[in-house]
Amino acid sequence: MNREKAIVLLSGGLDSATCLYKAKGQGYEPVALSFNYGQRHKAELQAAKRLAAHLGIEHQIISVDLRKIGGSALTAEIAVPKGGEHLTQEGSIPVTYVPVRNLIFLSLAYALAESAAAAAIYIGVNAIDYSGYPDCRPDFIESFARTAALASKSGREGHGADIVTPLISLSKAEIAAEAVRLGVPVALTWSCYDPQPSGPNLVPCRNCDACILRRDGFMAAGLALSPEEIYGSPTERA
Amino acid sequence: MNREKAIVLLSGGLDSATCLYKAKGQGYEPVALSFNYGQRHKAELQAAKRLAAHLGIEHQIISVDLRKIGGSALTAEIAVPKGGEHLTQEGSIPVTYVPVRNLIFLSLAYALAESAAAAAIYIGVNAIDYSGYPDCRPDFIESFARTAALASKSGREGHGADIVTPLISLSKAEIAAEAVRLGVPVALTWSCYDPQPSGPNLVPCRNCDACILRRDGFMAAGLALSPEEIYGSPTERA
Numbered sequence: 001m002n003r004e005k006a007i008v009l010l011s012g013g014l015d016s017a018t019c020l021y022k023a024k025g026q027g028y029e030p031v032a033l034s035f036n037y038g039q040r041h042k043a044e045l046q047a048a049k050r051l052a053a054h055l056g057i058e059h060q061i062i063s064v065d066l067r068k069i070g071g072s073a074l075t076a077e078i079a080v081p082k083g084g085e086h087l088t089q090e091g092s093i094p095v096t097y098v099p100v101r102n103l104i105f106l107s108l109a110y111a112l113a114e115s116a117a118a119a120a121i122y123i124g125v126n127a128i129d130y131s132g133y134p135d136c137r138p139d140f141i142e143s144f145a146r147t148a149a150l151a152s153k154s155g156r157e158g159h160g161a162d163i164v165t166p167l168i169s170l171s172k173a174e175i176a177a178e179a180v181r182l183g184v185p186v187a188l189t190w191s192c193y194d195p196q197p198s199g200p201n202l203v204p205c206r207n208c209d210a211c212i213l214r215r216d217g218f219m220a221a222g223l224a225l226s227p228e229e230i231y232g233s234p235t236e237r238a
Numbered sequence: 239m240n241r242e243k244a245i246v247l248l249s250g251g252l253d254s255a256t257c258l259y260k261a262k263g264q265g266y267e268p269v270a271l272s273f274n275y276g277q278r279h280k281a282e283l284q285a286a287k288r289l290a291a292h293l294g295i296e297h298q299i300i301s302v303d304l305r306k307i308g309g310s311a312l313t314a315e316i317a318v319p320k321g322g323e324h325l326t327q328e329g330s331i332p333v334t335y336v337p338v339r340n341l342i343f344l345s346l347a348y349a350l351a352e353s354a355a356a357a358a359i360y361i362g363v364n365a366i367d368y369s370g371y372p373d374c375r376p377d378f379i380e381s382f383a384r385t386a387a388l389a390s391k392s393g394r395e396g397h398g399a400d401i402v403t404p405l406i407s408l409s410k411a412e413i414a415a416e417a418v419r420l421g422v423p424v425a426l427t428w429s430c431y432d433p434q435p436s437g438p439n440l441v442p443c444r445n446c447d448a449c450i451l452r453r454d455g456f457m458a459a460g461l462a463l464s465p466e467e468i469y470g471s472p473t474e475r476a
Binding site: 069099100102108137147152155 | 382385390394
């Protein structure tokens, strides 16, 4: 029996990996989609590759050079916040914000979905723990779905891809619990914004916002995991 | 006096060049934005470069690899329609359609606009002569503006870039007349989908949909122009 395809945006982090297993669990044939967008380090892209290889699924990597756009600590030489300082600033937009990144990524995903005749696009946005990002909120996602349908042949014909956000209203602890429940190999994922060199490898810093949120999620879920599961395994230096 | 910036999507064609002069005429400091998206030929990118150089304005070129997406005669090995055959098919979507291309391009333009604090984005979409493209219609543009505002810091703060479509309801003849009225150096533009080699150069085929529409536009406007103005000057082979 042929399963319907779903494009899954796979950054290599815990959330997108959980989405991937969710799409699979919901009966889709997942096609992983990652972006080489000029991120300062390639550790998350390596994690995406090892996750797709682990599942034995198709993995597309699209290059889009967001360095020309600038304005973010993830692509330009702006310091990544450490020690959880940002996390205390309720409602502010973090310096790791890349202007309209999810709008760009979802647009590219929609194009691939149309070309591959995929029925759905899974994206692991989350409006709870990291609501500083405007393009992670439900009103944006709903508006995007309407816009993309108008932009596309498939949408105008009434069979555009659905945008699925299974994690949007989960806490980080709930995502951590869901990941473990679905059998996500969490040690293969990567979350850290500020990888540290360690011999031939990069290891998570354990101190940036992303590392702290992830650790706190596993702790709040009461999961006894190894340090590599909590923070992610080393990747090779590019 | 500092003028406000406007990002102008500049493909190098007649319509986008007219938009560029329109933005300038409306008092903006234009920043041209082109995409290196895996188009089969680079003639239009060369035309964009010579237009920006002619005006002496900033020109950003962002690379985004749409070849991975496929499904279009503009990026994949699908034959470009010739002799105006397509033009007789009312309401159909042409094979030169790249899935949600304007959604992708506008998303990247919006990111650049936010990063450069530009007040407007000019895009030369046109819903009249080439209405086969779903992402050239007013309902898409309006929906995009709402979505991008929700996706962005600037939009959430109430000062997101406006999306300006000065050509959307003009016929090709009206665009041709407007281009000449505004002093657009039309011989520097490039429209042809199927450039032909000619010694070290590429020359317009004069027979694809884009060449035919352009020629008919100038003819309907009653403008007596040289062949290089009507079809565009040769560009160098890449």
